[in-house]
Amino acid sequence: MNSLLKPLMVQIGTVLGFLIIWEIVGESKLLFAGIVPSVFEILRAAWLQLSTGSIFPHLLVTVYEASVGLALAAFSGVVLGIVLGANPFWRKIFEPLILYFAATPKIILYPIFLIILGVKFESKIAMAAVSGFFPIALNTIVAAANVNRVFIKVAQSVGASNFQTFTRVYVPSMLLPIFAGMRLGAGASLVGAILGELKVSNAGLGFIIIEAFNHFRVAEMYASILLTFFLAAMVNVVMTLILVRMRGFAH
């Protein structure tokens, strides 16, 4: 058996084992009666959401909020990260502040976003942007500060202009770590958007999860959670694939 296949088998085995235990717990009605629906019931609910298409508008809303938020986070995070990373003085002042803030749960800002931006998608975009900003900014600071000094000397020695040094040395040097930050940022943005939807909203995956919860449609709740999980996993898989491809070239 090949070494890559083995972990995959164990992963599948773990999931299967978990499902079997779940099914036993649910069907025996000994523990958590009524809140552990059968796996088949959950799958039926998920199939219903997909086949009727009732989930798609919500999926779209969440993806929209998270991606606009991520775009804002990426732009501001990269710009600020380069400025701070390239200037030791400013970095010394602002990096600690960013670090403290990065460790704070961003949800505490949500009431402010709700007051300013309202209960619709704008406040979720703000949540997504704030959540995605920190990993991107922090990674960019390190990337900009760690550009190999010798590479810069090489560029100077052949008479490269400042602009050329930036585009041909700084940018390619920073691409990989910045993209690694974006991968983390994408996950964080999705979390931010869904967290906002769970609290106060009228659309999105977070909204239908909390709606199902409020009306005690347990199977539908689990189905929505399952689909959200698949969305998050997909985002991570896609970003990882791009990163691996980039690594193939560079390092």
Next chain:
Amino acid sequence: MGNGAPILEIRSISKEYLGFRAIENVSLEVYSHEFVSIIGPSGCGKSTLLEIIAGLIPKTSGDVFVKGQAVKNTHPSTGIVFQQESIFPWRTALENIAFGLEMQGVSREERQKRSREMIELTGLHGFENRYPVELSGGMKQRVAIARALVMEPEMLLMDEPFGSLDEQTRIILGEELLRIQQEIGQTILFVTHNINEAVQLSDRVVVMTAGPGKIKAILEINLERPRTSEIIASEEFGRYVGQLWMLLREESLKGFKQAGQRPPHD
């Protein structure tokens, strides 16, 4: 040697930084086709001197002329090869070599043509499209040398270019460097801390004192040219190595005592 005006002329260069005197009153002339090495204990300012000549860092006083022109900034008449990994990991060998030409706005065809010539000259045939991760340390330094040479500098400055390579690779690359130098008549100023390497390669070896770096002596190496690495086995080679060590011994001991008293660099 000594044919006409010097390619490089250094007049009483001094360099101070952080209140520490790194280089004191160094003067040196290097002539066309010459291979000159600078050797000295670590911290004697030899790398600093090279970067001043390249125009990468400013000097405190003195003058540097390359082909009679005063050096203020970086300038195309010198090319530099560093000890550390300096080739760009996101570019293939060929793209690395073409880098300088690209920055100078040389046309794509011309870049390709000249870079390919350098591939042949430096023995990188078959490795043009490899990325640095796929190259050995010795191959990477060949790329770095080719990247400097493609600019056709009057003067090639080399800062311990083989310093991080194993001894065998170092000797072989030294031999290669001499072949290349012979082929294109390159003038080279070479910084090293390796006595054998200095003797193997040089026409003249400049011995520097422990900090502040001054010129202690200049030793002429009158070994046959063209020279292969087999010269290492000769009796004269051993004599030169011995002579150099006698000059360096006292400075190295001083260098040990000084370590820790100066700002970190080198």
